[in-house]
Amino acid sequence: MITESSSNYNDLEKMSVNELLHNINKEDQSVPLAIQKAIPQIEALVNAIVPRMKKGGKLFYIGAGTSGRLGVVDASECPPTFGVAFDLVVGIIAGGDGAIRKAVEHAEDDDKQAWIDLKNENIGENDSLIGIAASGRTPYVIGGMEEANKNNILTGCIVCNPDSKMAQVAQYAVEPIVGPEFVTGSTRMKAGTAQKLALNMISTSIMIQLGKVKGNKMIDMQLTNHKLEERAIRMVMDEIPVDRSIAESLLAEHKSVRGATDAYKNRT
Known part of the structure; x- marks a missing residue:
């Protein structure tokens, strides 16, 4: 897998802070280019989700570790930003809310738990589900997506490896391929940034399509501070x-x- 391949850099511990920062930044510059290549995939996913949400459907994110946290963050920002109900966009992380702060051992390896978690949030056939995983092989996410497919729920995914199992399961796959990480396998870096950018684009464009922005203003935002x-x-x-x-x-x-x-x- 590309996300697990060796870094383009070696002897990181011998680099100065300045060298570390410049080299990390150099690698990060590849992320927007990877997202740009994935725009047709993102567009297809958004165009599939919007009609369902206009009919009352909800949007769910599922993921584990960093990917799950990114989904929870994006979902939690929709109500204050766009004035929507707290259960319109729902982020679910393997291991439950406690895993947002502390890793839960082997939570991502349970391919049955995601569907239980989704059912507890009352997912239904008008809803849409996006699985998030840098590797594209997380059992928790794949299991949830497979059950969603069986229940006529639209499925998409955001993955950073080509030809992954998740992309095969998803009806709409978004695949920003960002290459090896600066620290080998540390997908909280470039892969996590790519996932965050994709989530920003997906949720923001959906909310604009749902009429939550006028001109360029968030006219339904909550006045919380x-x-x-x-x-x-x-x-x-x-x-x-x-x-x-x-x-x-x-x-x-x-x-x-x-x-x-x-x-x-x-x-x-």
């Missing part, structure tokens, strides 16, 4: 001809940029 409250005030003032005090009043009443601007336009 002062920074976001200030951003929302500016967004309201840009969208409708009101001063700051009226923008603040509208947001206090309607709790979102969309709600505030729609209410003002309906009044006038």
Whole structure:
């Protein structure tokens, strides 16, 4: 497997900090190029997911280790960013939520547990499932995807090895091939970065297609801190001809940029 192949660099412990940083950065520059090559695959996956979500379907991510954590992060950021329900995009990691902080021994080797975890989250035939694994061979993820296929659930995957078992199981495979890691086999590095970029593209483009962005603004974002409250005030003032005090009043009443601007336009 390419993700397990030997690093292009040797004697890392003999490098200065400056050499380490420059060489890591040099390797990282290959990641966006790998993602660019995978855009047609990402496009096909997004185009398959969006109609299902418009009919009420949900999006699930499953993974183990770094891959699972990346899925959980992307899912957890959708509600505050786009104002969607917390169960619209769901991230599941092998070993449960405790594995987000500490590795759970052999959790990724259980090919039956993922489907149990997915059923506990009430996955259904209108939903979509994306398996995430740098290697493309994680039993936990493959087992969940195979059961999802049997239950008429759309399946996709993000993997960093070509011709993997996961890509064979998935209906839509996304394969950013980033090459050997700077530290041999440390897929939290380039492979993890590629997975993060792909997840950003998938969830963001889906949310835009679902109408959660207007112009270039997150009009449904949750106002959970002062920074976001200030951003929302500016967004309201840009969208409708009101001063700051009226923008603040509208947001206090309607709790979102969309709600505030729609209410003002309906009044006038």
